[in-house]
Amino acid sequence: MTYIQGETGDWEMVIGLEVHAQVTSKAKLFSGAATAFGAEPNSHVSFVDAAFPGMLPVINGVCVEQAVRTGLGLKAQINPVSVFDRKNYFYADLPAGYQISQYLQPIVGKGEIVLDLPDGSSRTVGITRLHLEMDAGKSMHDQHPSKTYVDLNRSGVALMEIVSEPDMRTAEEAGAYVRKLRTILRYLGTCDGNMEEGSLRCDCNVSVRRPGQPFGTRCEIKNVNSVRFVQQAIEYEARRQIEVIEEGGTIRQETRLWDTAKGVTRSMRSKEEAHDYRYFPDPDLLPLVLDPDWIESIRTTLPELPDDKKQRFITDYKLSLYDAGVLVAEQARADFFEAVAKGRDAKLASNWVNGDFFGALNKAGKDIQDSPVSAEALGGLIDLISDNTISGRIAKEVFEEMFATGQPAAGIVEAKGLRQVTDTGAIETAIAAVMAKNADKVAEYRSGKDKLFGFFVGQVMKQTGGKANPALVNEILRAKLAAG
Amino acid sequence: MSIDRATVAKIAHLARIKVPEAEQDHLAGELSKILAFVEQLSEVDTEGVAPMSSAVATTLRWRPDQVDDGGTREAILVNAPDRAEGFFGVPKVIE
Numbered sequence: 186m187t188y189i190q191g192e193t194g195d196w197e198m199v200i201g202l203e204v205h206a207q208v209t210s211k212a213k214l215f216s217g218a219a220t221a222f223g224a225e226p227n228s229h230v231s232f233v234d235a236a237f238p239g240m241l242p243v244i245n246g247v248c249v250e251q252a253v254r255t256g257l258g259l260k261a262q263i264n265p266v267s268v269f270d271r272k273n274y275f276y277a278d279l280p281a282g283y284q285i286s287q288y289l290q291p292i293v294g295k296g297e298i299v300l301d302l303p304d305g306s307s308r309t310v311g312i313t314r315l316h317l318e319m320d321a322g323k324s325m326h327d328q329h330p331s332k333t334y335v336d337l338n339r340s341g342v343a344l345m346e347i348v349s350e351p352d353m354r355t356a357e358e359a360g361a362y363v364r365k366l367r368t369i370l371r372y373l374g375t376c377d378g379n380m381e382e383g384s385l386r387c388d389c390n391v392s393v394r395r396p397g398q399p400f401g402t403r404c405e406i407k408n409v410n411s412v413r414f415v416q417q418a419i420e421y422e423a424r425r426q427i428e429v430i431e432e433g434g435t436i437r438q439e440t441r442l443w444d445t446a447k448g449v450t451r452s453m454r455s456k457e458e459a460h461d462y463r464y465f466p467d468p469d470l471l472p473l474v475l476d477p478d479w480i481e482s483i484r485t486t487l488p489e490l491p492d493d494k495k496q497r498f499i500t501d502y503k504l505s506l507y508d509a510g511v512l513v514a515e516q517a518r519a520d521f522f523e524a525v526a527k528g529r530d531a532k533l534a535s536n537w538v539n540g541d542f543f544g545a546l547n548k549a550g551k552d553i554q555d556s557p558v559s560a561e562a563l564g565g566l567i568d569l570i571s572d573n574t575i576s577g578r579i580a581k582e583v584f585e586e587m588f589a590t591g592q593p594a595a596g597i598v599e600a601k602g603l604r605q606v607t608d609t610g611a612i613e614t615a616i617a618a619v620m621a622k623n624a625d626k627v628a629e630y631r632s633g634k635d636k637l638f639g640f641f642v643g644q645v646m647k648q649t650g651g652k653a654n655p656a657l658v659n660e661i662l663r664a665k666l667a668a669g
Numbered sequence: 670m671s672i673d674r675a676t677v678a679k680i681a682h683l684a685r686i687k688v689p690e691a692e693q694d695h696l697a698g699e700l701s702k703i704l705a706f707v708e709q710l711s712e713v714d715t716e717g718v719a720p721m722s723s724a725v726a727t728t729l730r731w732r733p734d735q736v737d738d739g740g741t742r743e744a745i746l747v748n749a750p751d752r753a754e755g756f757f758g759v760p761k762v763i764e
Binding site for chain 2: 212216218227228230232235243244245246247248268275277325331337471472
């Protein structure tokens with residue numbers, strides 16, 4: 186258990202998260218307007234989204250399917266009957282004066298997510314529910330001195346609100362939860378998980394308690410939009426609450442805001458009264474009834490999910506838990522690895538994919554799709570290492586050249602004459618030259634200063650332009666030095 | 670169930686309807702009467718009867734995931750009391 190040390194003893198955080206994930210679909214939840222991000226203001230708006238009088242919502246079947254798919258991916262119970270309710274509040278970017286959401290009967294019930302923690306351990310966090318709802322429009326407060334500008338392009342876009350149980354105990358666990366949920370959503374293709382564009386937003390419920398005691402009063406931090414901010418906001422909020430309690434105060438249940446610039450949470454007083462949402466079933470929409478056969482047909486189309494893939498990588502490729510975890514965090518990375526590993530040494534493939542390959546991609550700010558080195562090309566390089574054509578050290582040099590020019594490994598090795606020297610005669614000649622040039626050091630070595638061995642290896646490698654097979658160099662050098 | 674004056678004031682505030690204090694007592698009486706009328710329904714034995722969601726035997730219609738609306742900004746904004754640069758303009762909301 187990880188506790189926070191206060192002035193008066195240990196405290197434990199209790200964290201539950203509500204994630205709003207934008208459903209991947211072409212059209213909105215209840216209208217035929219487009220969902221595409223970044224359009225001209227109010228150009229992706231139907232009369233339904235603007236709540237013109239007499240307009241009626243008609244549900245988008247693909248949005249329903251995406252919610253069910255997500256529920257299945259979270260190993261959750263799918264409710265055959267769910268109901269849409271109106272959540273009533275007034276805000277300028279909510280033209281109807283209510284949001285269509287699901288309250289008492291959501292489409293998806295209890296499920297779970299397995300978190301992969303940095304120390305290699307895992308922890309299961311319960312999912313309470315997932316429901317479908319429409320997004321509101323967007324308000325811009327900083328465009329005009331006395332006005333707020335409203336863009337309804339986002340109004341009506343389908344969201345999945347995914348609510349966790351209060352099962353997390355540290356900010357790191359909360360971060361791991363958001364990352365894992367995002368990975369699963371991306372594998373399923375139900376949300377692009379792009380936090381900068383707001384496709385994934387997180388409300389954090391935080392309270393503190395003495396270890397083993399009942400839950401304390403919680404505060405909700407609204408709309409946090411990155412994993413880093415989720416962790417920072419939770420960390421700050423827990424410490425704030427501990428300070429209040431230790432100074433003799435009490436925590437008031439309230440909605441707070443994460444101030445990115447100042448790194449603090451602060452109260453959103455204006456939202457206090459809005460908590461009376463007066464939910465009631467939306468009379469414009471009948472209950473959503475799902476055919477069990479249809480649900481099963483969706484189940485058969487689920488991809489291999491990250492946890493299963495990770496297990497398979499460990500079993501089939503004999504990878505470490507850590508390597509497998511890094512590879513499966515993104516589907517494209519896992520696919521790339523499998524293409525490279527096919528018919529090759531999987532451990533070597535994993536090291537190259539997770540090491541030099543992703544290092545170079547990150548440095549160049551590129552995605553796998555834009556990589557100048559394909560899986561086949563990287564495989565070709567690994568083949569040259571495996572059949573001893575080049576050493577691992579030279580391979581790094583060849584890889585850099587491949588990345589810069591897009592040329593295949595074999596061509597670069599030939600053109601630059603990087604083929605490894607495995608001719609023992611040539612290596613012996615190089616060793617003899619090095620020993621002749623460094624007679625004093627040879628004597629020191631022979632009188633017991635065996636740390637100098639590394640020096641001789643370095644000199645021989647230099648003499649051969651780094652092309653000598655390192656194992657052969659070691660072997661022959663040891664024999665020659667001992668022979669004196 | 671009866672509605673008191675404070676509840677009338679609260680509902681009015683949530684609905685953003687201005688109800689002068691002088692009318693609150695009268696409205697509390699009216700609303701209480703309406704509730705009492707509806708409450709007669711609770712005398713019916715509904716044990717084992719599923720909630721009825723519609724008076725007609727029909728199911729929710731689904732639409733295909735197809736973009737066939739939008740792109741009508743002028744029609745969306747034409748009745749707005751205030752607009753600028755393609756946005757609706759509203760009095761500044763201070764957070």
